[in-house]
Amino acid sequence: MNPYQETSLMTPLSPDFRSPDFLRTHLRETMAFYDRTATDPSGGMYQFFLDDGTVNDARTRHLVSATRYVVTHAMLLRTIGDERYCTGMLHALQFLRTAFLDPATGGYAWLIDWHDGQARVLDDTRHCYGMAFVMLAYARAFEAGVPEAREWLSEAFDTAERHFWQPAAGLYADEASPDWQLTAYRGQNANMHACEAMISAHRATGERRYIERAEQLAQGICQRQAALSDRASAPAAEGWVWEHFNADWSVDWDYNRHDRTNIFRPWGYQVGHQTEWAKLLLQLDALLPADWHLPCAKRLFNDSMDKGWDVEHGGIYYGMAPDGSICDDGKYHWVQAESLAASAVLAVRTGDARYWHWYDRIWAYCWAHFVDHEHGAWFRILHRDNRNTTRQKSNAGKVDYHNMGACWDVLGAVGTV
Template sequence: MTAPLPDFRSPTFLRQHLRDTMAFYDPVATDPSGGLYHFFLDDGTVYDTRTRHLVSATRFVVTHAMLYRTTGEARYQAGMRHALQFVRDAFLDPATGGYAWLIDWHDGRATVLDATRHCYGMAFVMLAYARAFEAGVPEARAWLAEAFDTAERHFWQPSQGLYADESSPDWALTGYRGQNANMHACEAMISAFRATGEQRYIERAEQLAQGICQRQAALSDRASASAAEGWVWEHYQADWSVDWEYNRHDRTNIFRPWGYQVGHQTEWAKLLLQLDALAPADWHLPCARFLFDDALAKGWDAVHGGIVYGMAPDGSVCDDGKYHWVQAESMAAAAVLAVRTGEPRYWDWYDRIWNYCWEHFVDHEHGAWFRILDGANRNHTREKSNAGKVDYHNMGAVYDVLLAIG
């Protein structure tokens, strides 16, 4: 007999799912010598004790802060502080204000493996500080301000109203521009404003949202993207003209894949409505509706269920894999839209996505979510968490739903 499905809209279920997900990491993740381990197999085995990635390091701060804010349990605040201290001790270069992208941690010492400065990484540094300040670390407010000032000084491009993406360790910019760093910077700015009330953060969030979801999205016109008109493309040249070929033949780049990311359309929908709750603007809701509705209409797999990863400008699926974060962000966006509009169809989407994730992504044996499945929902890797995952997206989505339903 099949067990009945949980009530996915229940705050009690959502809070418990946060605990259950973190429990996968709780017993094994903490490294007493500093920070947390970043690489886990499906059963929780740590398969790399030394490599540490800036995105994982900062996301552990965020996930622990969410658990502390949700439960009030001191162990989560302690975990957050442990993760936060490691970001500052192991990744921050005090001389430049920059953060290493990748390090080797051994015998309590960090060796930098990749010192490239990524705005994407800086966005998560700011998000970590904002969430830490909100969760009872008063000094994190000044650290947030310092990181914001560093990003403004080295990545911000006033003429474009967006952040550049990447630089050398001494802040020489490369020519690549990307929407993803700006999207997560927008997320960080929303959290920074929630935590501090400082107007500059929400003003920057609005500017980023307009730059990507209005100006850059308009470059996906009918002539160049017949099936994705008005969608957000990922990759741009230094002048913010579209780079249609970037990584076209490389499906392995987890941070810069080719094609329209279906999950980024829905993630922007969520962010636009979170922004609208703090600084309303007439364009937020129509844009959020369009991005979500069109993404689900074209990205939902009617045969196997779930939302596909990548779509080409002509509407063909260029990557039919199912990624955990795409489902999670879309589920959160559906809930935020349901609350904002009162339309039952968004709750229907929320339930449909959760049903799919409960069947295919939630690991009911070992805990947490599987990372990636193929188009037919088969798991081909034993890696539950590699660089960047740490279940930040799915835990964050549950947290966002809790915030949305009050």
Template sequence: MNFYNKEFLEQHIKSILDFYEPIIIDEKGGYFQNFYDNGERFNEGFKQLVSSTRIIVNYALAGQLFADRDYRERAKHGLHFLENHHWLEDEKKYVWTFNNGEPDDLTQQAYGYAFVLLAYAALKKVTVIQDKGPLDFIYEQLEEKFWQPEYGLYADEISAAGELSDYRGQNSNMHMCEAMIAAFEATGDHKFLNRAKTLAGNIAQRQATLSDGLIWEHFDTRFNLDWEYNKEDPKNLYRPWGFQPGHQTEWAKLLLQLHRLAPEDWLLEKAQELFDRAWQAAWDEQYGGLIYGFDPQGKWCDDDKYFWVQAESFAAAAMLYSATGNEKYKQQYDRLWEYCWEHFVDHEYGAWFRILRRDNSKYSNEKSSAGAKCDYHTIGACLEVLKVLAGQ
């Protein structure tokens, strides 16, 4: 099968959306976010900001790609819930989680704000929103709440009581970089591009220098490495311990996006380094796929296979193949897709499985869950390869 193909990728995006199509809209507001493999819903009342916004992105970008009014309407449905339920105007806060329609957690997470910005960028691209005011508003909220000008990076978390956490991490800054790139593409406003370049330089160059060129996850308030944070919790959803191969390749993708918009030699060179080292450290020759985490000595600390790691990596491989012409990246793209097609794509019901054991056996029949998976990574990766194929 030819995975490096416009028709295949477009059809695959549609097949993923088809899985969610009859079951995702909550007429009371927003989207249902928890699904078993067969499409049956569970925990219907639990909704989280990251999934609420990522699903908007899925539908908005699909609406743009296919010029599809129904996808646009689904994106607008999510926007209404974001602006009228997640956002609390009086408190100037986003609800992190809902339980049965009631705000459950008012912790303010930079990670969540990144996806709010990404959602607005996608909505602007598909002209569901006409002006860039909402993007400017989120940018200013981020400046006020999370920006650390002396370090050129964002802090992570503010408690419901308004206290800034001491934790600093790369993950929220990575997704903030992603959102800033999208915001620039949607608006043409260079403040977004400049911020994305600042974040990329400070994480992929300055901070990576502290950890032998790879990107470590966790830092203290002064952005010094924190080697111990979550050492006993390597499977933490947003703050896992260890080097994350998927984050090395996801950063490679972002650096290549920036290189496309504002070429600099270091962006391509660093993207190659991060991807090559992640592949070398994490590709499983026995069972296929990229494992989840390895320790500072290169020993695997989590050999599970996550859907998003494979997806971000095939996007980066395609972009590197386009940028360098090096055939090895095309071969790696194909190897990833062959592996995913065999093990991650659900050929019975549609969409992808979320997580597999090292031997590719399943943990459970939960396909998607709030905050953890809504196939934004898989759809986004396919869209990125479509850009490559279109010569963009």
């Protein structure tokens, strides 16, 4: 599909989405939604908000949101420099270390109930996905000026290596019991975010083990595992990254087939994960070049826009079935955010103007439909026709990490962080 064939979504009211000043302002304005009410004086930060900013669950705390609060505050601290972001980052870090970490095992609880300054573990399953964000949080905190975070990062990495790493596969297993007995499920999502964490860990510390592990993860998912799904799926998804695998890393086509909107393990090819990998491959390439990174990144992004862009209503679909049909036509905030970040990284790397066109188009769509210009932050999920009916702006894991991270990634791509 030629992206120029569709009427542009740009309007005279649209800002210059490529401007570093716009990106910094949008970062600050998005965080302002959380600045108003997110901090819980008794510990940590609230995670569940309605569209107007009302906290609608003051007690449930999820590991993913807890770590992402560290990341978002660290990004704002380094980008804007306001001391309140340092305060927020340290507050989030302390909560991660005291409420979620089990010092005896090195594991982190997945879900807790926080009440009257006390944590009650609701789910102590060990998830590699969660550990990836623990490592990312520590890497970003160290980069933002917390010296102890380097050792915490190293400890988390060693824990993941000891319990999740599978040398024969060159990938991490996904899930374990509190005493570290692995379940049979294997997934690409945890490995993708582990790759993200390793890239940030190398940037922060300069330690080569992190970037070498990032390359190993990228090869394992984007080359070997993608090739496995190629052999059994329709040509429409050639080279795409499937989500779910069995214990022997064979493709599991049926996992969550009837629960396609599971927020951490949805069924189908996730269009946003193809573009997110495109972004990560080029960030990896800037630190450890390899001939396969750029061609793979271009193919994943180009195919995603060709198959995943909704020509009628705008925006990028959520899920695609193995036969190439759209299995979930909802619009998710993170899919749009990761895709606009990938388009900017590709534009800078290749000099190809069509990627800037996609960047402007995706941003214009988000500006028109996802950015809440009344209350702040981004809406979470929209229907295909861009109606918002959930009214839940932030749930487990959101806290606007993806869209703030996209601004951060674009600023990094153009060299203005």
